Amino acid sequence: MKQTLRPANLAKRILMSEYFVLYLTIVYLIVLTPIIPRLWHPMNIQNVLSNMWPLLVVAIGQTFVLILAGIDLSQTSVMAMSSVVGAVVMTSSADPVLFTKSPLWGTLLTDQGGLMASSPFALPVGIAVMLAVGLAIGFLNGFSVAIFRMPPFIVTLVSMMLFSAMAIFLTKSENIRHLPDSYLQISKTTFSVVSGSLVIAIVLAVIAHMVLTRTLFGKRLYAVGINTTASQISGVPTRKTIIAAYMVSGLCAAIAAILYSSRLEMGRPTLGSTLFIDIVGANIIGGISLAGGKGKVTWTIFGVFFFIILANSLNMLNLSFYIIDMVKGSVILVAALLDVARNRIRKAQM
Amino acid sequence: MAEVVFAYKNITKRFFGVHALNNVSFELERGKILGLVGENGAGKSTLMNILGGVLQPDEGEMFLSGEPYVPESPLDATCAGIEFIHQELNLFTNLSVAENISISSFPCIRRTPFIHRRAMQDSSRKLLQSLNLDISPNILVENLSPGERQLVEIAKALSTNADILLFDEPTTSLTANETENLFAIMRRLRDEGKSIIYISHILSDVQELVDDIVVLRDGQVMGGGPIADFPIHRMINLMVGREIDNVFPDRIPSIKDRVILSCEHVSETGMVRDINLSVREGEIVGMFGLMGSGRTEFARMLFGIDPYKEGSIVVDGEPLPKHNPQESIKRGLAFITENRREEGLLMDYPILENIGLVSLPDYSAAVTRLVDSKRLFKRADEVASSLRLKCNDLKNQKVKSLSGGNQQKVVIGKWLLKDPSLLIMDEPTRGIDVGAKYEVYLIMERLASEGTGILFISSEIEELMAMCDRIVVWSQGEVMREFRREDFSQERIMRIAFRQDIDYDMEEKVVVNGNE
Amino acid sequence: METNRLVKFVLKNSTAVLFVLIFIMFGLIAPRFFTAKNFQNIMSNASYIGIIAVGMTFVLLTGGIDLSVGSTMYLSAVVCGKLINEAGLPVFPAVMVSLLVGLMVGAVNAFAITRLRLVPFITTLITQTIARGFGLFITRSVAVNYPDSVTLMSTSKVLGFIPLQIFIFLMVVLLASIVLNRTRYGRQLYAVGNDLESAKKAGIKSDRLIASTYMISGLLAALGGFVTITQIGRVNAGFGSGDEFDAIAAAVLGGASLFGGIGTVFPGTVLGTVMIEMIQAGLVFANIDIYIQPIIMAAIIFSAVFIDSVRTTQIKKLERRNILKV
Amino acid sequence: MKKGIVLFVVLCLLVPTLLFSAGKKESDQITIAFCFQDLETEFWVAGHKAITESLRENGIRVIEKNANEDANRQLEQVKDVITQGVDGIIIIPQDGESAVTIAKTANAAGVPIGIFNRPPSDKSAKNLVVVANNEVIAEAAVEHMAQEAMKLGRKVYPAIMVGDLGDPNAVGRRQGFMNVMAKYPELWAAPPVEIPTKWDANVALANLQSAMQANPKIDFLFTSSDFLFPVIKSVLAPLNKWVKINNPNHVILGGLDGDVTAAQLLEEGYLDATGVQNLFYEADVMLEAMLAAIKAGDKTPDKWMDDPGFALTQANLATRAEEMWGWVLYKEKK
Known part of the structure; x- marks a missing residue:
């Protein structure tokens, strides 16, 4: 009604917008531009993007589970497991000194490398195996949650413990190198920013967005997240939906493992072990609630973007590492506060 | 002249410029029960929220025993001796009955923060006894039936020795004798000098119970005075603002020969025993019984939500093996559950998504499983308008912003999209106003005439008698007897439901299925 | 009817039954496991995480979560050590100050959650980062050593036979159990966790209650930190990191729900904590390959939770109302 | 009013951020990035101190990065410091394999890199290595x-x-x-x-x-x-x-x-x-070799220096x- 207050109106619209986190990130970037001269250096942009894709992929998987009012702590161990298993399949040679103690030595892994060593099919088979690992662990989680009605937090916490330990056990702590070149190419950039990772992440994001907004599965996922009983009575196969969501989460973690280990050029039993907070943090900053029923892929993208920009800018600021944590916490705090402010305004408008 | 305990004076409340209450004034006298009736949205709850300090009026004043009364929070209301018994229970299922009753003011050992358990249990036990509720004060509320929970809620309100008690639809989850019991208690409280405001959609109850009445419509008082001056038809006319001759539509039986559903010897340990039942095309079969008599439990088994041990269920001539809701839906069954909030609706979800939920697979492509939103919207819109659903925006408006009647229409709508051949309705008119009830009856009548079989569960015997072709009476997990429309008798049905008619019943139990 | 009762009893106490089973199993593998000394070790090692888990239980009861306890432990332990070493404060006042630090971190959480309405997960994630950052800032990440006067406390015995840390743990558990079960505060806490809206309607000052749980959690984190210092004598930069997950796991294993309203300190959280500690000790006793240990640990915890969820459905079935007349 | 508070909070947080970073100017000074994996034990604290102090004593500007035990984060940090145009990088890698990947990244960017304490798992990248076995x-x-x-x-x-x-x-x-x-x-x-x-x-x-x-x-x-x-x-x-x-x-x-x-x-x-x-020895030889490479304009120095270590x-x-x-x-x- 009061159209006269233009700037205030605009501010309110920005604050209320679904793209708020994105705007916030942009404002943050603008403020930092004069301080960090190299912020817009092509190489930095390249860095930011290459950091973003794998985290985005794994965070999207988490989004599916969060919509269900679940949580998946095991994504980090999925990454470790599929990284190790995939590398075992693909590697072209393994050092006997390092790997003779591995339980896989002599069967799946020899000094000639893994099963598909130097085979032209190493890449497709390796990737298929990695995805299968993700799906399998996701299935186990989903099955326990849906069929046995075990609390997701504990189920995924336990599978996190289990599969992290398993990944370390399989290689006896050693990293596996000598992966096929075609695999390493996935994360290599051409035209400065375009890379296999970029393509994979964007395609995945688009598919995930379509799945959530347009498909039967997506709509049922929200329904189950809001009210499982009502959904079940309305003919939603709730158990299948839950299992599927955890499988998506595992799958995404496996894809992220492909991107991460391609970038690191190795299969790593501790891959991603510290990422959980970033994954869930990005989702929640993006606006996705732990209580379920809410969430969009675009929100996840903005949340991830925010987290990546934050980490990158803090690196570029060269703060003493003693205070870097405090600054990081403060920036997240501001973002969270602004989010609260806009929720209040939204409620007041209702 | 009786003493006025509480008075509204010219109360006006606007939301976004729209009058929710317009210049409302009336008085509550000591030792009287005042009935407050009106359709949903007439302003009853706004009025109560103002009384309870949840909302502040834009204009007008309130007086408590002649003194100005300006509550700023629910706590102020409690301090002023005003207690609310809401339709939605405010109980904590993880606490014991005694703890729930004294949650706001635990009795403590002297001045320590420690709860005086003995005192708490004793006072709770006394209150429960006064409500004729035979349960231990130490039992957890989650183990109680809905009716028992309602009584605990009332005990909680009584525990504060409030002067003014407000009952907002307290009988919705009560069985007939629990209701009678409650009314007796309310009368006793009145005789002890308490003042009571009673809100209900069940006008016959209002008429039976209250001393005075106030009728609201569109935020205004349409009339008020001693109940004797307000026969039911006058109440209704004032509430809806037009002449309604009938509370129920005319029922034109349209039963076809084809049997849609037949159950034989369905049993489940501890729940139901040897249930035989059939429903034909276009037939409305009523299921009457007390709360916990097995009606709802049986309906859930029928729909595949809960398991059953023995017996067979045949739909459209084909047996339905051990199944789940998905299978039932495929076979043309639909189930409107008794509690909309928990089992019927996704309250935080838009109307369209709720209406579309059941039939989503019909609107999604074969391989990609992409949902054809346009087609779905078109169909949902058709159904919504055929149900006369009142909403602003099908796509974005959340269900929780709708009134109870319209929410129920959404539940019905989501099943209608599937064109079910058998519709199970469990208390479909509970907690909705007279106008909306009438519309629900019309929809049932229309569906039956189109050939849908309806299994209609209700605790309100009048509506069953008005709408059904047959009534099956339940008691303690068994079907006691069946009545054809021509044999309907309120008294006999009630007596059988209360098992006061066993011998008489046994003779006639020969007639089990309508088609015999 | 009697067998039914027995079944019910076993189901209701399945966690305890499982506890005993695991105890016996390890005992059979390694007979020394059965010694009183070993049980004392398990208890004293469980004490610090147990104390933190008790605080976590309060927070979980309201449906919240506290990810900051590990950092709170670190920060308060650092402050305590610095006060003793550099300010020359006697141990007792230094400990009091460090408890105050824990309380303050909790108060910051409480303020952000109940006043600013931030989500607990994000709030405590932020305080986790900031509190540890602050501790690192103070110490420059150098380890803080404690004098013998502190480490000697771990060998002191209360009443002549209860080691100090176990005594503190038991006191915390006793106090927390009394508070949760016997006081107005405790029962209202359960009410808030069960249904926040109804609790508000019932006139419960829910914000105050929720705020208090974070302060309790912060305080107990600091106390737990101190208890463990008396045993290990030194605080390095990684002190306490990741302990929040152990505490949550212990509470959830003890039956607490992350959605609030469900959970007990005793037996719940205590049993959860001791069980985890016992399995860990048992694995060492059995001298199992260190690469396999975490795998077995995960498997046992999984089966504990599995049994718990099965029993919940079974109890529901058994307690379902019998509406048929007999 | 709420907005005012929010704005205030933002300013409060941004101002110190600006202040912290404003003190550091770009100059002709040699800049070396020191990326370590974590500082959780005394050993790493001492190592960190030995290196940073020796660097500063030599008039070198030091950029410090803590990877918190995450190889990926370390890779990201190394990329970020390369973007900032540092003259040399010293890392304490999370492990030998990630050291190789990171060293290759630095090789590609033409920044000399030194690897401290944990040996790279093979010699495919060019780097200065000081390790104890x-x-x-x-x-x-x-x-x-x-x-x-x-x-x-x-x-x-x-x-x-x-x-x-x-x-x-x-x-x-x-x-x-x-x-x-x-x-x-x-x-x-x-x-x-x-x-x-x-x-x-x-x-x-x-x-x-x-x-x-x-x-x-x-x-x-x-x-x-x-x-x-x-x-x-x-x-x-x-x-x-x-x-x-x-x-x-x-x-x-x-x-x-x-x-x-x-x-x-x-x-x-x-x-x-x-x-x-021998931490001090390690720090010294690393520094010497790094500075020599920078002064000689060698962008990919490659040298393996063993700290024999011993048992005291x-x-x-x-x-x-x-x-x-x-x-x-x-x-x-x-």
Whole structure:
């Protein structure tokens, strides 16, 4: 009604917008531009993007589970497991000194490398195996949650413990190198920013967005997240939906493992072990609630973007590492506060 | 002249410029029960929220025993001796009955923060006894039936020795004798000098119970005075603002020969025993019984939500093996559950998504499983308008912003999209106003005439008698007897439901299925 | 009817039954496991995480979560050590100050959650980062050593036979159990966790209650930190990191729900904590390959939770109302 | 009004951020990025201090990055400092394999890179390497312990406190211990007890306590890191086993790192041996080589410098103590 207050109106619209986190990130970037001269250096942009894709992929998987009012702590161990298993399949040679103690030595892994060593099919088979690992662990989680009605937090916490330990056990702590070149190419950039990772992440994001907004599965996922009983009575196969969501989460973690280990050029039993907070943090900053029923892929993208920009800018600021944590916490705090402010305004408008 | 305990004076409340209450004034006298009736949205709850300090009026004043009364929070209301018994229970299922009753003011050992358990249990036990509720004060509320929970809620309100008690639809989850019991208690409280405001959609109850009445419509008082001056038809006319001759539509039986559903010897340990039942095309079969008599439990088994041990269920001539809701839906069954909030609706979800939920697979492509939103919207819109659903925006408006009647229409709508051949309705008119009830009856009548079989569960015997072709009476997990429309008798049905008619019943139990 | 009762009893106490089973199993593998000394070790090692888990239980009861306890432990332990070493404060006042630090971190959480309405997960994630950052800032990440006067406390015995840390743990558990079960505060806490809206309607000052749980959690984190210092004598930069997950796991294993309203300190959280500690000790006793240990640990915890969820459905079935007349 | 508060908070947080960063100007000064993996134990703190101080003493601007034990994060940080145009990078990698990947990144960008303390797993990248061989040093320390054990003229019960299994240093140290186990099979009364610590003092405490309870005869204990000595003390003391060498109850004790506590325990006669990496030497040679490369304009220097390391034992304490970094710090403290 009061159209006269233009700037205030605009501010309110920005604050209320679904793209708020994105705007916030942009404002943050603008403020930092004069301080960090190299912020817009092509190489930095390249860095930011290459950091973003794998985290985005794994965070999207988490989004599916969060919509269900679940949580998946095991994504980090999925990454470790599929990284190790995939590398075992693909590697072209393994050092006997390092790997003779591995339980896989002599069967799946020899000094000639893994099963598909130097085979032209190493890449497709390796990737298929990695995805299968993700799906399998996701299935186990989903099955326990849906069929046995075990609390997701504990189920995924336990599978996190289990599969992290398993990944370390399989290689006896050693990293596996000598992966096929075609695999390493996935994360290599051409035209400065375009890379296999970029393509994979964007395609995945688009598919995930379509799945959530347009498909039967997506709509049922929200329904189950809001009210499982009502959904079940309305003919939603709730158990299948839950299992599927955890499988998506595992799958995404496996894809992220492909991107991460391609970038690191190795299969790593501790891959991603510290990422959980970033994954869930990005989702929640993006606006996705732990209580379920809410969430969009675009929100996840903005949340991830925010987290990546934050980490990158803090690196570029060269703060003493003693205070870097405090600054990081403060920036997240501001973002969270602004989010609260806009929720209040939204409620007041209702 | 009786003493006025509480008075509204010219109360006006606007939301976004729209009058929710317009210049409302009336008085509550000591030792009287005042009935407050009106359709949903007439302003009853706004009025109560103002009384309870949840909302502040834009204009007008309130007086408590002649003194100005300006509550700023629910706590102020409690301090002023005003207690609310809401339709939605405010109980904590993880606490014991005694703890729930004294949650706001635990009795403590002297001045320590420690709860005086003995005192708490004793006072709770006394209150429960006064409500004729035979349960231990130490039992957890989650183990109680809905009716028992309602009584605990009332005990909680009584525990504060409030002067003014407000009952907002307290009988919705009560069985007939629990209701009678409650009314007796309310009368006793009145005789002890308490003042009571009673809100209900069940006008016959209002008429039976209250001393005075106030009728609201569109935020205004349409009339008020001693109940004797307000026969039911006058109440209704004032509430809806037009002449309604009938509370129920005319029922034109349209039963076809084809049997849609037949159950034989369905049993489940501890729940139901040897249930035989059939429903034909276009037939409305009523299921009457007390709360916990097995009606709802049986309906859930029928729909595949809960398991059953023995017996067979045949739909459209084909047996339905051990199944789940998905299978039932495929076979043309639909189930409107008794509690909309928990089992019927996704309250935080838009109307369209709720209406579309059941039939989503019909609107999604074969391989990609992409949902054809346009087609779905078109169909949902058709159904919504055929149900006369009142909403602003099908796509974005959340269900929780709708009134109870319209929410129920959404539940019905989501099943209608599937064109079910058998519709199970469990208390479909509970907690909705007279106008909306009438519309629900019309929809049932229309569906039956189109050939849908309806299994209609209700605790309100009048509506069953008005709408059904047959009534099956339940008691303690068994079907006691069946009545054809021509044999309907309120008294006999009630007596059988209360098992006061066993011998008489046994003779006639020969007639089990309508088609015999 | 009697067998039914027995079944019910076993189901209701399945966690305890499982506890005993695991105890016996390890005992059979390694007979020394059965010694009183070993049980004392398990208890004293469980004490610090147990104390933190008790605080976590309060927070979980309201449906919240506290990810900051590990950092709170670190920060308060650092402050305590610095006060003793550099300010020359006697141990007792230094400990009091460090408890105050824990309380303050909790108060910051409480303020952000109940006043600013931030989500607990994000709030405590932020305080986790900031509190540890602050501790690192103070110490420059150098380890803080404690004098013998502190480490000697771990060998002191209360009443002549209860080691100090176990005594503190038991006191915390006793106090927390009394508070949760016997006081107005405790029962209202359960009410808030069960249904926040109804609790508000019932006139419960829910914000105050929720705020208090974070302060309790912060305080107990600091106390737990101190208890463990008396045993290990030194605080390095990684002190306490990741302990929040152990505490949550212990509470959830003890039956607490992350959605609030469900959970007990005793037996719940205590049993959860001791069980985890016992399995860990048992694995060492059995001298199992260190690469396999975490795998077995995960498997046992999984089966504990599995049994718990099965029993919940079974109890529901058994307690379902019998509406048929007999 | 709410907006005002929010704006205020934003400003409050941004201003210090600006202030912190404003103090650092771009100049002709040589800039070296020091990317370390974490600072959780004394060893890393001392290493970090040795390097940064030597750098600053040489008038070099230092950018520090902490990867918090995440190889990916370290890679991202290295990329970020390359973007900032540093003249050289020194990393303490998470492990040898990620060191190779990171070094290749630096090679591609034409920034000299030095790898500290953990060897790259192969020589495919060009880098300066200063490392001590954890396995060899651990073996030397345990070897001395074994010699001491032989003097007892009986079989002993060995045990090892193993670090985090995701950490290659921990795995290397365990291997060094195992080598000695294999070397003198007749010396051991039982197979070695392995005690997991996850590099966490609390875990170490609990597990060591259990292990001592389960195997009370343990009298030969090697800890993979010196930072666990306080834990060992608090477990052994109540068992009357925390006694000096030559006491019949003495547990033959060895460690690795050479930190301050170890120095003190050696001097007091509780500790038999500790494996030492010569931290100061390592820092010096790394710095020298790096500066030489920068001055010569060599963008991909490639040089392997070994820190031989050694075991400081009661036997060579008098002669070699000064080579142990912890000893020097200990004496400074005193």
